[in-house]
Amino acid sequence: MGFLRNLLALVGAIAVAGGLYAYTKLGPVIAEFDPGATDMYRGFAEQLIKHKDPGVAMMWQVEVEEGISVEDVKESLKSLAAARNFLFVGEAPFYKQVQAVTGKPFRHVEFLSFCDARVGAMMADYRDEYTGFMPCRVSIVEGKDGKIRLFSMNLDMMIYGGKALPPELKSEALRVSKIIQEIMQGAAQGEF
Numbered sequence: 001m002g003f004l005r006n007l008l009a010l011v012g013a014i015a016v017a018g019g020l021y022a023y024t025k026l027g028p029v030i031a032e033f034d035p036g037a038t039d040m041y042r043g044f045a046e047q048l049i050k051h052k053d054p055g056v057a058m059m060w061q062v063e064v065e066e067g068i069s070v071e072d073v074k075e076s077l078k079s080l081a082a083a084r085n086f087l088f089v090g091e092a093p094f095y096k097q098v099q100a101v102t103g104k105p106f107r108h109v110e111f112l113s114f115c116d117a118r119v120g121a122m123m124a125d126y127r128d129e130y131t132g133f134m135p136c137r138v139s140i141v142e143g144k145d146g147k148i149r150l151f152s153m154n155l156d157m158m159i160y161g162g163k164a165l166p167p168e169l170k171s172e173a174l175r176v177s178k179i180i181q182e183i184m185q186g187a188a189q190g191e192f
Contacts, residue, residue, distance in 0.1 A: 034170075036160035044157065058157065060181060062188045064148040070108050073140055073148060076187035081114050084179045089113045089135050108142035114180070119172045126169055133158055136180055150184045 030037075047057035064073055078088045090113045098106040115135040123130040139151045155177040159170060 032163050034160045034162065034164040036156075037162070040156045040160040058154055060152050060154050060184065062150045062184045064150065064188045065190060066147075068148070068188075068190045070110075070140055070142070070148060072190060073150070073187045074110070074112065076190060076192050077112055077114075077138060077140075077150075077183050079192045080183040080186045081179070084182070086114050086116055086136075086176075086179050086183070089115045107144070108140065108148075110140045112138050112140065114138070114183075116172075116176055116179075119169075119176055122169050122172060126166065130158070136176065138180065138184060150188055152180050152184060155180070 034040075044057050048054055051057060068076075074091075081088055092111040092113075094109040094111060095106045098104075098109075113135040114137075120131075120134050123134065133153070133155070137152060141149050141151060143149055155173065159165065159173050159177065164170065165173060
């Protein structure tokens, strides 16, 4: 019994020492993170645990109401973006590329790209790596179940995931994030 007690005490002491070491090493680094980082990582972890897939955890998803066609969704996204001064900069009909390569029909998967050049320039000036987030994309996907859904990258990790962004860039990134979510929600309901 004494051996077991001593063994458990040793394991406990090692765990406490490890925790203190991690706190002293990581504490100063985490203190530099954006104040919203903890909530963002918690939400990401919840989605990751729920779906067991980081790709799902990193995306916004909106299901399109039945009866709304893919063409209506596309036009709605473009119209809603234009009303918010969010420039439509291109589309990539992936399903057509798959058909061309395989010779077989493929369900509708298409990528629409949008950009606010002013915010894009701010991001590029802040860090070259942030150009990887540009342009903002919304995919229109006919699922294997026949339902149409919209997907876009959740920008919260870029906005909150590390060292706080400069205030003006953070404000503009939050505005762009809101616009993307608004146009997805609106298009899914058939708004123009």
